[in-house]
Amino acid sequence: MSEAFDITETLDVKGASCPMPVVKTKSAIDELAEGEVLEVLATDAGSMSDIDGWAQGTNGVELLDQVEDGDVYRHYVEKTA
Amino acid sequence: MSTDTQSSDGDEPLTEAQLQARVEELEDKVATLETDVGDDQKKMTIVATKGSFDMAYPPLILASTAAAFGWEVVVFHTFWGLDILHEDNSKNLQLSAVGNPSMPMPNALAALPGMDRMATKMMQKKIDENGTASIEELIELSLDQGVELQACQMTIELMDYDESEFYDEVTVGVGAATALQHMAESDVQLLI
Numbered sequence: 001m002s003e004a005f006d007i008t009e010t011l012d013v014k015g016a017s018c019p020m021p022v023v024k025t026k027s028a029i030d031e032l033a034e035g036e037v038l039e040v041l042a043t044d045a046g047s048m049s050d051i052d053g054w055a056q057g058t059n060g061v062e063l064l065d066q067v068e069d070g071d072v073y074r075h076y077v078e079k080t081a
Numbered sequence: 082m083s084t085d086t087q088s089s090d091g092d093e094p095l096t097e098a099q100l101q102a103r104v105e106e107l108e109d110k111v112a113t114l115e116t117d118v119g120d121d122q123k124k125m126t127i128v129a130t131k132g133s134f135d136m137a138y139p140p141l142i143l144a145s146t147a148a149a150f151g152w153e154v155v156v157f158h159t160f161w162g163l164d165i166l167h168e169d170n171s172k173n174l175q176l177s178a179v180g181n182p183s184m185p186m187p188n189a190l191a192a193l194p195g196m197d198r199m200a201t202k203m204m205q206k207k208i209d210e211n212g213t214a215s216i217e218e219l220i221e222l223s224l225d226q227g228v229e230l231q232a233c234q235m236t237i238e239l240m241d242y243d244e245s246e247f248y249d250e251v252t253v254g255v256g257a258a259t260a261l262q263h264m265a266e267s268d269v270q271l272l273i
Contacts, residue, residue, distance in 0.1 A: 015212045016212050016214070017211055017212045017213050017214075018142060018146075018213075019142045019145050019146040019149070019214075019219075019222075020212075020214060020222075022146055022149050023145050023146060023148075023149045023222055023226060025149070026148075026149035026150075026226075027149075027225075027226075043212075044212075050146075054146075054149060054150060057150050058149075058150050058151055059121070059151065
């Protein structure tokens, strides 16, 4: 998988279900600086819709990509502000 | 008839300086209003009234997720909902087997002694297998995210609870008026 962006941090929430992937993503994004990218690894099938919805409803983040990779859902979130 | 006095009686055309001052005054006002209402700071108030194992989850899941959106969240716990904030009781919440259409057993069986405990055990097992958080974890998570968990003062007294029996950081000494005040200011209000 080749991404067009550099990953700053990776958050592993495999095995955790709602609301953990979103809430942990938010906490991890808080630790990043503007322009940095967080990779989130989840096994919760709801995370595709939830992280998308969260990113759309939250200021200062942008969802760059979501990839279904076997059992793992990979999300790439940039902190934009 | 001087044109550069500070006073402007109605009919006189305004000087450029006066117009400039007026524009600045309005710009300040707009900026203030934008800070007051335009920062799209959403608020949510949940009233949690139920203390059964299954009903403890929705308020905490919604509250912690809303906080992750950056919303300001208050959960007002009253009546049985108070047990969710009660440190000991929250770890021993029970599922009711009777009157629960999702239970794979008739009510006559579900009413037998020990059935609630069994149903709770089954649910707990499913929750563990699914990687769903415990109530205790969700409370800690919600508080970490800045959710305000409030315990209704009247119910605390009604149930003979002591304030020290609740999780640290739970807000006590609040009543219906406080809850209503938050509801009136909220974009989302839920009764669970």
